[in-house]
Amino acid sequence: MPAAKKGDPVNFPSYPHEVLAVVLSVRDGSLCVLLWKRAQSPHRGRWALPGGGVEPVQRLREAITGHLAAKVDVRDVAHLEQLATHSAIDRDPRARVLATGYLGLVPSDVRPTLPSDTQWHPIDDLPRTAFDHHYFIEAAVARLRAKLSYTNIGFALAPVEFTIAELRDLFGAALGYELGATNLTRVLTRRHVIDPTERRATPGQSGGRPATVYTFVARELTVTDPFAVLRPPR
Amino acid sequence: MPAAKKGDPVNFPSYPHEVLAVVLSVRDGSLCVLLWKRAQSPHRGRWALPGGGVEPVQRLREAITGHLAAKVDVRDVAHLEQLATHSAIDRDPRARVLATGYLGLVPSDVRPTLPSDTQWHPIDDLPRTAFDHHYFIEAAVARLRAKLSYTNIGFALAPVEFTIAELRDLFGAALGYELGATNLTRVLTRRHVIDPTERRATPGQSGGRPATVYTFVARELTVTDPFAVLRPPR
DNA sequence: GATGTTTTCGCCTGGTAGTCGATAACTAGA
DNA sequence: TCTAGTTATCGACTACCAGGCGAAAACATC
Numbered sequence: 001m002p003a004a005k006k007g008d009p010v011n012f013p014s015y016p017h018e019v020l021a022v023v024l025s026v027r028d029g030s031l032c033v034l035l036w037k038r039a040q041s042p043h044r045g046r047w048a049l050p051g052g053g054v055e056p057v058q059r060l061r062e063a064i065t066g067h068l069a070a071k072v073d074v075r076d077v078a079h080l081e082q083l084a085t086h087s088a089i090d091r092d093p094r095a096r097v098l099a100t101g102y103l104g105l106v107p108s109d110v111r112p113t114l115p116s117d118t119q120w121h122p123i124d125d126l127p128r129t130a131f132d133h134h135y136f137i138e139a140a141v142a143r144l145r146a147k148l149s150y151t152n153i154g155f156a157l158a159p160v161e162f163t164i165a166e167l168r169d170l171f172g173a174a175l176g177y178e179l180g181a182t183n184l185t186r187v188l189t190r191r192h193v194i195d196p197t198e199r200r201a202t203p204g205q206s207g208g209r210p211a212t213v214y215t216f217v218a219r220e221l222t223v224t225d226p227f228a229v230l231r232p233p234r
Numbered sequence: 235m236p237a238a239k240k241g242d243p244v245n246f247p248s249y250p251h252e253v254l255a256v257v258l259s260v261r262d263g264s265l266c267v268l269l270w271k272r273a274q275s276p277h278r279g280r281w282a283l284p285g286g287g288v289e290p291v292q293r294l295r296e297a298i299t300g301h302l303a304a305k306v307d308v309r310d311v312a313h314l315e316q317l318a319t320h321s322a323i324d325r326d327p328r329a330r331v332l333a334t335g336y337l338g339l340v341p342s343d344v345r346p347t348l349p350s351d352t353q354w355h356p357i358d359d360l361p362r363t364a365f366d367h368h369y370f371i372e373a374a375v376a377r378l379r380a381k382l383s384y385t386n387i388g389f390a391l392a393p394v395e396f397t398i399a400e401l402r403d404l405f406g407a408a409l410g411y412e413l414g415a416t417n418l419t420r421v422l423t424r425r426h427v428i429d430p431t432e433r434r435a436t437p438g439q440s441g442g443r444p445a446t447v448y449t450f451v452a453r454e455l456t457v458t459d460p461f462a463v464l465r466p467p468r
Numbered sequence: 469g470a471t472g473t474t475t476t477c478g479c480c481t482g483g484t485a486g487t488c489g490a491t492a493a494c495t496a497g498a
Numbered sequence: 499t500c501t502a503g504t505t506a507t508c509g510a511c512t513a514c515c516a517g518g519c520g521a522a523a524a525c526a527t528c
Contacts, residue, residue, distance in 0.1 A: 009328070010250050010326065010328050010329045010331060011287060012250035012251060012252050012286070012287030012288070012331060013250065013251070013287050013288060013289065013290060014248035014249055014250050014251070015248055015249070015251055015288070016244050016246035016247065016248050017246060017247070017248070017249055017251070017332060018246050052246070053245060053246030053247050054246070054247060054249070054321070055247065056247060056330065057323070059321045059322060059323065060319065060321040060332075061321075082318055082319065084316055085294065085316065085319045085334050087288070087293045087294040087295075088293060089291065089293065092244065094243070094244050095244045096290065097244060097246060098251060098294075098332075100319050148464065149464045163475085164475080164476085165474080165475075171464065175464065179464060179517095180517070180518070180519095181475080181476085182476080182477085182517080182518075182519085183516060183517050183518080184464070185476085186515090186516080186517090187464065187515085187516070187517095190515085200524095200525095202525095203473085203474070203475095203524090203525055203526065204473090204474085204526090205526085205527095206472075206473055206474080206526070206527085207472075207473055207474075207524090207525050207526025207527065208472085208473040208474030208475065208524080208525060208526070209473080209474050209475040209476075209523060209524040209525050209526095210474090210475080210524070210525060211474075211475055211476090212475085212476080230382065230383050230405065230409065230413060230418070230421065230485095397506085398506075398507085399505080399506075413486095414486070414487070414488095415506080415507085416486080416487075416488090416507080416508085417485060417486050417487080419507085420484090420485080420486090421484085421485075421486095424484080434493095437493090437494055437495070437504085437505070437506095438495095438504090438505085439495085439496095440495070440496085440503075440504055440505080441493090441494055441495030441496065441503075441504055441505075442493080442494060442495075442503090442504040442505030442506070443492060443493040443494050443504080443505050443506040443507075444493070444494060444505090444506080445505075445506055445507090446506080446507085464516095
């Protein structure tokens with residue numbers, strides 16, 4: 001029997017496949033998602049996630065990076081990870097399209113120049129979105145909020161250098177509730193997620209003690225806490 | 235402008251899409267995965283995950299359920315959840331095929347009758363597997379082990395009724411290390427994951443105090459611990 | 469200096485994981 | 499019935515961590 005080779009038949013049905021990115025960032029104290037306004041039918045006038053098809057030479061991650069480049073400078077996207085693949089039969093009215101979602105994060109201090117059809121929208125004040133894109137947004141926000149607690153994913157939301165007060169506000173906006181600076185500092189330093197530097201921030205108009213400047217230890221995703229329970233014996 | 239309708243063009247390239255299931259279960263004290271031996275090229279003679287194509291009327295979950303039915307009684311699969319979608323260009327030598335993985339769990343007390351080409355294989359003694367299936371297996375095992383700590387996913391690995399000793403051995407096999415019965419009981423009961431019943435198990439040959447029979451409170455996935463850190467204020 | 473503002477540190481509390489030894493509840497056999 | 503062996507369960511103890519609060523530090527302005 002000859003070895004299988006390129007061109008031999010595969011009996012699997014084919015479907016158009018698209019990738020969609022939920023790009024999240026904290027803007028002016030609110031967690032926001034990047035959306036663009038559709039000018040074409042279907043769902044003309046509604047707001048949609050960046051994304052599109054997958055070229056034959058591209059992996060999914062390369063495809064979403066390419067589509068993102070049309071909306072933002074992809075070097076500003078500090079973290080990108082896959083979410084779920086959705087397969088509802090008529091999620092697109094034209095044909096059956098499978099869609100794989102991605103979560104992208106942009107630090108709060110970078111201000112990418114956006115095309116005129118593209119804007120940041122606060123998570124808790126979303127407009128009508130196209131297709132089933134709200135499912136992807138919900139999943140992305142849930143994933144981010146969970147990972148803020150047990151990974152160092154904050155590095156992708158924060159500037160390279162920051163004070164604890166800034167980080168407290170950033171985490172507060174991302175999580176949707178306020179938290180104390182004392183405990184935040186202690187948790188993140190004990191887990192070696194952030195480190196203090198020698199530098200101090202210059203106080204604002206009204207004075208006050210100058211804050212220590214912190215940085216994230218690593219700038220790629222690492223899990224910090226092995227879930228705390230049912231640990232292996234010493 | 236007319237509204238978009240079925241049959242309108244979508245500019246997304248199409249790809250054959252397959253679904254693959256990593257079915258895990260504890261058999262004779264070892265965490266095992268369900269594999270079948272390929273009789274056809276490519277990868278003839280190697281062991282592969284159950285799976286196959288997606289019919290036009292099926293969602294991904296329905297498709298994997300259908301393919302699983304050829305190997306096990308799907309009613310024995312107590313839990314099924316999506317893993318990642320893989321897109322390496324030549325993960326299949328015949329053509330470009332996208333693949334979405336699923337994690338399935340079978341309780342340790344059910345003994346599905348398997349086709350002659352299908353067997354359980356211990357996780358730490360795997361044969362050569364076909365295609366990129368080992369990536370799916372690794373991801374599935376990691377997902378299971380993580381979720382054992384912060385969800386009630388154990389319900390899908392355990393019998394409906396069980397003793398703490400049985401559960402300790404079950405978790406030990408799934409996690410890959412032994413753990414203490416005292417702490418396991420305390421953690422799972424405080425989180426309302428398991429509940430004691432009035433019934434007692436009958437001691438074995440060698441006697442001993444009869445063990446309390448426990449059950450899982452819920453039989454669908456619930457997250458028990460909101461990750462313990464950076465909680466909202468009271 | 470005096471006052472106001474902001475950050476940071478130390479102390480306290482409560483809750484949870486993990487371990488170990490004592491006790492309970494059975495079987496089998498003398 | 500009593501004793502020894504076996505297994506399960508409970509209580510006590512330790513260690514660690516999250517979370518909160520107030521005091522003190524370190525700046526600003528006046």
